[in-house]
Amino acid sequence: DAGVIQSPRHEVTEMGQEVTLRCKPISGHDYLFWYRQTMMRGLELLIYFNNNVPIDDSGMPEDRFSAKMPNASFSTLKIQPSEPRDSAVYFCASSYFNRGYGTGELFFGEGSRLTVL
Amino acid sequence: AQTVTQSQPEMSVQEAETVTLSCTYDTSESNYYLFWYKQPPSRQMILVIRQEAYKQQNATENRFSVNFQKAAKSFSLKISDSQLGDTAMYFCAFGLGSQGNLIFGKGTKLSVKP
Numbered sequence: 001d002a003g004v005i006q007s008p009r010h011e012v013t014e015m016g017q018e019v020t021l022r023c024k025p026i027s028g029h030d031y032l033f034w035y036r037q038t039m040m041r042g043l044e045l046l047i048y049f050n051n052n053v054p055i056d057d058s059g060m061p062e063d064r065f066s067a068k069m070p071n072a073s074f075s076t077l078k079i080q081p082s083e084p085r086d087s088a089v090y091f092c093a094s095s096y097f098n099r100g101y102g103t104g105e106l107f108f109g110e111g112s113r114l115t116v117l
Numbered sequence: 118a119q120t121v122t123q124s125q126p127e128m129s130v131q132e133a134e135t136v137t138l139s140c141t142y143d144t145s146e147s148n149y150y151l152f153w154y155k156q157p158p159s160r161q162m163i164l165v166i167r168q169e170a171y172k173q174q175n176a177t178e179n180r181f182s183v184n185f186q187k188a189a190k191s192f193s194l195k196i197s198d199s200q201l202g203d204t205a206m207y208f209c210a211f212g213l214g215s216q217g218n219l220i221f222g223k224g225t226k227l228s229v230k231p
Contacts, residue, residue, distance in 0.1 A: 031217040033217065033218060042221060042222070042223040042224060043208065043221040043224075045218050045219075045220075048217050048218050050217060055217070056218065089160065091162065093162075095217060097217075104150060104167065104212070105152060105164050105167055106162075106219055107164075108161065108162035110159075110160060110161050111160050111161075111162075113160075
């Protein structure tokens with residue numbers, strides 16, 4: 001079974017440009033998460049969806065960041081305009097709700113390394 | 118709000134020896150889950166082990182085991198017979214079953230030396 005698929009794996013762009021990161025969760029999972037990893041701040045939750053609906057976007061840094069999940073098999077994280085401080089690794093993860101114990105472990109993609117010059 | 122603290126930014130261990138990574142957390146909830154994830158240089162986040170708070174028995178996965186002290190809010194990871202492939206960042210994470218997200222500690226960088 002395929003895992004969480006993210007693209008691109010690496011992105012280098014110039015300040016001011018629009019960046020779109022993509023994620024395909026594991027089939028059957030009803031939760032999708034976007035995390036950002038930096039040396040200074042570690043792993044931070046940006047936003048997560050349940051059944052394609054955004055549940056908590058309090059971690060989204062500012063209006064330059066937006067995320068969508070148009071269907072159960074696809075999500076995007078967009079940064080417009082990008083800034084050098086957005087340079088980080090962005091992870092997408094998915095999980096599923098089990099009636100016995102709720103949600104559990106997250107399954108991560110390989111991450112998208114973004115460099116904004 | 119829940120917090121997760123890993124007090125050891127870096128550790129090293131000789132191959133074949135045992136090492137313990139520390140993690141403490143803060144929560145007022147009684148039902149929750151704890152995880153250790155491994156992130157090797159390849160960047161992939163890999164689940165190492167999980168523990169349900171309602172279980173008294175400590176979880177074990179081959180060479181990996183935890184020491185879960187609920188009252189002390191402590192969740193340490195023991196790696197026995199360390200191997201070179203264990204070299205990685207290790208993250209402790211906390212989650213509530215009623216919510217989807219996990220809260221991660223800052224990580225411990227483990228180096229296994231030959």
